[in-house]
Amino acid sequence: MINENTITEMIATGKKSIYWTEINMNLLQEIKESFLKTKPLQGLTIGMCLHVEPKTAVLCKTLKAGGANVIITGSPGTTKDDVAAAMADEGIKVYGQRSDGREEHLQNIQSVLKHHPQILMDNGADLTREYIKHYNAEGLIGCTEETTTGANLLREDLKGKFPVPIIVINDSPLKQVIENEHGVGQTIVQGFMRTTNLIVPTKRFVVIGYGTCGRGVARYLRSLGAQVTVVDQNPIAGLEAALDGLRVARLEDTLAYGQVFITVTGRPNIILKEHIDKMNDGAILANAGHFSWEIDLEYLESEADTIDRLSPDIEQFTMKDGRRVMLLTKGEMLNLAQEGGGGNPVETMDLGFALQASSVLYLVKQHAQMATGPQPVPHEVNIKVASNMLKQLSLPL
Amino acid sequence: MINENTITEMIATGKKSIYWTEINMNLLQEIKESFLKTKPLQGLTIGMCLHVEPKTAVLCKTLKAGGANVIITGSPGTTKDDVAAAMADEGIKVYGQRSDGREEHLQNIQSVLKHHPQILMDNGADLTREYIKHYNAEGLIGCTEETTTGANLLREDLKGKFPVPIIVINDSPLKQVIENEHGVGQTIVQGFMRTTNLIVPTKRFVVIGYGTCGRGVARYLRSLGAQVTVVDQNPIAGLEAALDGLRVARLEDTLAYGQVFITVTGRPNIILKEHIDKMNDGAILANAGHFSWEIDLEYLESEADTIDRLSPDIEQFTMKDGRRVMLLTKGEMLNLAQEGGGGNPVETMDLGFALQASSVLYLVKQHAQMATGPQPVPHEVNIKVASNMLKQLSLPL
């Protein structure tokens, strides 16, 4: 049981951890100030399913400043309880806690939906799909969906019959460049340096995948003096990599050469048994993709003779032939999963959430004129947010 | 009058200047070898309107190896007579010479068309538009068009009634990255270094336009240690530039700061009277865009007190207030117009022309299944050419 003193402390801790984030999310701050004056979301109920952590807290406070009634639940395992307590203290309705499993998650979603939200803000379509199953869309104005995967699930479920517009945040060109290339690029490189304490220049990295995230990882590594080889099945991506000064190879040709292998494809089953078997003693594996499915972890775990945790973020698998394979952060996203890792830089999340908040405003004002169904962030929203970010950087509009 | 001896010499000189180009156009060489075996263009007549210079000669030889009958005319003022002589000696029908004006150009086009070409390869749509005016499309299989501008002119003329497919080469993502970003980026920086003999690191450049070409110019300059400021009206482009480590400003705010101004917008009227008037003494102006319309040359010429040619590529305009403005290569494309300038690197032209030759092959084989009108390079052509270029770089498919 949590007593009152403890709650007071949790609120204090939660607010403190929101503070550093908030003062560096200048785009949301600016929107908040504007919202406080014009109250464009007055009386609106917003239902949300996003990780309950400091950056989301700043988003919620922004929407609340606009007059909205904000109801949120998080994802299983990522809710920070002290942040949740601080959010509740600010008048945001929060369902769920860190210890929740899948079942409690679904209950939390139902709890959110019972508030009859007019806007849904979702991350993976859990909330929206439950809504569609159980409610008709009366009173619903529109949705935002963070991920491309979520948008695709909705397309399958609804087969073209979308009641309202659904703005897909991830497809914004802004987000692709800033969050994917620069945010992921910077923090994966940071994560490698931090978890291993190894030198980057001279190190032979193999980066698998040359989409926007992979390009970011590979370019940042090269700029620090590393020897970087890129693997990508698409020859157009490969040619781009080559012209960016990177080497390009087939994965099988890099195994005896590479020292560190980083997957950034977003697809499953990339580094397999046959690859691991041919790597050198001491090879280091890490993943920068969303899911921990890119490296065959099952093979490592089942076939290793011994498994040793060398540090919070490094596991050593000693294979039957004596070779040692080092796995960073259990094959989960290196930037997020490292001990105390903060994920993408605050400013890149600020941009993503400014797109979210601005898209909500756009939905409220323009939904009657919008097509229904999944659609990209409106051009004028992208332009506005980009302009504001340039202004925040003291650069001209 | 040109006597026989002279012609023999011209052919020899022309062949020599084609040679260095040819041995570095590996994609075309590979296509040529394949064409020689399978003769896929046997009996076909190809009418062409492209600059008559060594790289085009290699393209013509490639098509001829495929069995085609190649008829070409160039553009006014760019035909290299010795290359034309060498091409004729190889059995390519060439109309026109360096001294031709606009009138002779139109006559040359008529001469090409009288051969009843089944494929048109064009650069700016002069040839195709004349064809449409004077011929019905009987026997015509399809066209390639190098430029976006040419494609737009055809769209206007034909108002949707296109008899055949027209493949627009410039829109290929390959060409955008390799020719625009890297080809133009590298050669504009080279052109600045060569024409001025000035140091690049520490120099304050202002690059106006952050499309693919502008990005190339700005990134190459920064990588050499220059201080680069980017000007672009689009805040999304501006934000990309900022994250690429460049400064971003409004043109009017750079005038007292910049030492070298390079236009790369592709649009007219960028550096105007009001900008020139506020530049520092000694400011250097150059253009990397296709036309010499980005800088107000008329203002410079009419308002300067004195105009001095300091070197083949540098003109000094001393304005009435005593300030000196330096104009490089008359405001024409710095990489091409510099004395003895070779334009884009041979390998980037090889890529563009490999897309041309492969598109011709695609038209011949697939035209019956293709939509009519302007369309991008088919995806499989892009993939194939990218694969081949990686292979040429000794990198895997």
Next chain:
Amino acid sequence: MINENTITEMIATGKKSIYWTEINMNLLQEIKESFLKTKPLQGLTIGMCLHVEPKTAVLCKTLKAGGANVIITGSPGTTKDDVAAAMADEGIKVYGQRSDGREEHLQNIQSVLKHHPQILMDNGADLTREYIKHYNAEGLIGCTEETTTGANLLREDLKGKFPVPIIVINDSPLKQVIENEHGVGQTIVQGFMRTTNLIVPTKRFVVIGYGTCGRGVARYLRSLGAQVTVVDQNPIAGLEAALDGLRVARLEDTLAYGQVFITVTGRPNIILKEHIDKMNDGAILANAGHFSWEIDLEYLESEADTIDRLSPDIEQFTMKDGRRVMLLTKGEMLNLAQEGGGGNPVETMDLGFALQASSVLYLVKQHAQMATGPQPVPHEVNIKVASNMLKQLSLPL
């Protein structure tokens, strides 16, 4: 009281933390293998005063493999007790524990000296100066000294009357380039990213000091896309910075512009009251120099209205005028002092300690032919270690 179970656990933990370090210190491993065969230090007693942590443990194990009897004490406050336990278990004599103060430190030094070491390995000259005070140099072969400061103290004390050669490790050109420029450069940038979770590209950094360390910090930041201004009193250093693509300014001219200020001068009193007073709200201060004397911490602490710890590594000082100043890791070395920070990359420490071990071997073999007193690492030692490191990188000798 520490019971036996606890000691067993401490040894296990200590050995684990030595392991990851050891397998990445390939130069020392190679020396160890050679030492095991030839036992060149057989019967020798080595007295040492270096931080008792995993990297030093690997050095001690290497010397012990050569036959030496190794006696060590650390510095006050940096001894890792579990590493000390593991070292003791390997037969290395360790004096001291984490909780020791200055007085215990001096006692520990006396304890080391009572073993009558023939070689002294020192870091700041504490051990060597005590030796000189209390012992005549009979039986002493030579010393190594890690720091330039230590060497200078010895020069003062001994006024030219040095009984034995003293090899000063820090002056090696290898160490300057690899540890200072690359080791410090990489880890300070990592430390900033980790402690703040802020984006690096677009950020306006001011790096104060352009010696080898400062150059490393500034170049690494620029390569990641930051906007970097360098401050250095020496115009030659300033000119180098300018040609490296950095801006150069006087500190007073950067105050209203900079967002992050990093001191890397090695000298006291760099960022003073008058500078702090003119910084913008939210300015971030960090130090990369050896001592925490470069920023006027006393002013911050005495004059701030409130001081808030926002995270383990960020303190916020709210000044009387309302401006907030953010101090990272209390102004101590950002790479070392950050929570869980590992300091310089393992490979750079491997190089420094390989120079140490090789210098010890050189002293043993060559001391009779050497001059006495402080002197640089012998050229042949530098060449040998550089060759070995290239070989470790799979690059040719």
Next chain:
Amino acid sequence: MINENTITEMIATGKKSIYWTEINMNLLQEIKESFLKTKPLQGLTIGMCLHVEPKTAVLCKTLKAGGANVIITGSPGTTKDDVAAAMADEGIKVYGQRSDGREEHLQNIQSVLKHHPQILMDNGADLTREYIKHYNAEGLIGCTEETTTGANLLREDLKGKFPVPIIVINDSPLKQVIENEHGVGQTIVQGFMRTTNLIVPTKRFVVIGYGTCGRGVARYLRSLGAQVTVVDQNPIAGLEAALDGLRVARLEDTLAYGQVFITVTGRPNIILKEHIDKMNDGAILANAGHFSWEIDLEYLESEADTIDRLSPDIEQFTMKDGRRVMLLTKGEMLNLAQEGGGGNPVETMDLGFALQASSVLYLVKQHAQMATGPQPVPHEVNIKVASNMLKQLSLPL
């Protein structure tokens, strides 16, 4: 016979070619303005042996502005006659013309010396060595010598008996960084791009020599996206190169891999028969070192089946086994020897000549207090020139 009209024209042309250089040599301009006011060289006769071309002309005009009587001769084959005419018209006494051979060169030197110069400014010690042979040093104040080679020749000749101070310009740390690393780095890369019209990114370069010049060439190439391998016998240089993100190899291991080989060692006999024999068909050879002795040109010329000049700057040697080797600019310095090549950037020559002019002033004022013989540029001169260059870059002192 040259008639008067022609001379008038030559003077006009010469002055024009001096002009662009002069307005970009801001350090010399600044010294000239100061000299005009204080006339510190009034009545002094300066004898000079430096290439007679525009940059030297600006140096001479600067010294003349200080009141000196300037007498100059050039080196065989490099005198630009129109520049010489323009210099003569400005009151500088010039001996020699382009067509001079070795014999006339020695006569010209005698002619210079007959003016009884009090200061000698030399480039390779020809002038100074003749002076020493034929004159006692009465009235001689001091010398400057551009090259290290020249200084060494004087050391041999004089065996320690130097009558006056000889300031060796090339050893200045300023010159090493700015002229060698940046000046040579930039212009060699420019020279490759210009002479070949080939793409730099993706190209496999082998840079032989990693001194300051080689480092410049290798770093500039890498920054443009090339694949660069460095060859250097010194493992310390090799390790630096590795940490700078370059690959390091033995020359013999690069032969089947490299596409372009650039020598930058300053030593003879680097690329030999046994290397050339193992290069791939089409390998390109170029030299950035001072003399054309680094590549075995004799082997190429004597053993090639055919030699074809493909362009003014490219010769093709077809070897007996059919492989083709491409030699740029006859193996002479690529930046200087390319057709119309301007050599190092004007600003880097400005720095070198500002060191010259300032050293002359220092000699005049301080010679009585100076040691005799070859010596580096005085520290205060380096500091002053560096400060002035920062100021010229609008950066603070």
